[in-house]
Amino acid sequence: MIQDIQPSRFDLSYLQLDPAYEDTVLVFEGKKLAVKGLDPLRLPTYRDIHGPVQYLFSIDETHYFLALEKQEQLSYQDIHRLRHQQPKKEQFAAVTAYHLYVWYAKHRYCGVCGKPMVPAHSGRALRCPSCHNRIYPTIMPAIIVGVIHNDSILVTRYAHRTYKGHALIAGFCEIGETPEDTIRREVMEEVGLHVKNIRYYKSQPWGFDLNLLLGFFCELDGNPTITLEQEELAKARFISQDELNDKPDDLSLTNDMMMFFKAHGAHVLDCLDSNCH
Secondary structure (H helix, E strand, C coil): CCCCCCCCCEECCCCCCCCCCCCEEECEECCEEEECEECCEECCEHHHCCCCEEEEEEECCEEEEEECCCCCCCEEEEHHHHHHCCCHHHHHHHHHHHHHHHHHHHCCECCCCCCECEECCCCCCEECCCCCCEECCCCEEEEEEEEEECCEEEEEEECCCCCCCCECEEEECCCCCCHHHHHHHHHHHHHCCCEEEEEEEEEEEECCCCEEEEEEEEEECCCCCCCCCCCCEEEEEEEECCCCCCCCCCCCHHHHHHHHHHHHHHHHHHHHHCCCC
């Protein structure tokens, strides 16, 4: 998945660090990222930009910074082009930096008193010098769930998105909900089904949409007749291992879960109980 950059090591420790000329700088304009090349993915360095920067994190010995001013002299690409770029550690760095870029951009002013926010010097936070309000990066938890019925898995297709491949039931955790509660609610809302035997699978940071994705499998409980919520989904159906023709993409939790089902089929829940993954 996108975060699997081993043997490289991601270190999010917050440092008060000045950039060197060869340090990497992430430069965004909305959903566009400045790049020096796409094959392989090459990002600007501090030598290529002007103006102030904010330290973000490191991967191995490379320090990554965020540019705080527009850089008209650079070439930009839509951030979603990163879904298939290599090297993997640069892809992950860019998407994680985008998550932080959006947070910084949306919290320039205090939500309590309206005064400008400044970086806190003790950890990844912003603080208000006037009223002392302190905020931390926004992370939105969401579930992805593979619903199993006999030897089949429930796959969906989104109604209003450009991506038209197979997806799984997904949705945001609401206030007061556990992820398991979210699963029960989202499955009922989107396809009108009850589920049981919920099992945790894996998680994934997904900076494209500021999410922390939590993957689960569960079992259909009762009638398999689908009632489609057409505002969210164009299609939903149960398909077998043999019908699932998706290929590994080494990127998303959804794909990883479908590949896990493709490998284990009706034994998915038993495999999770025995920790065979």
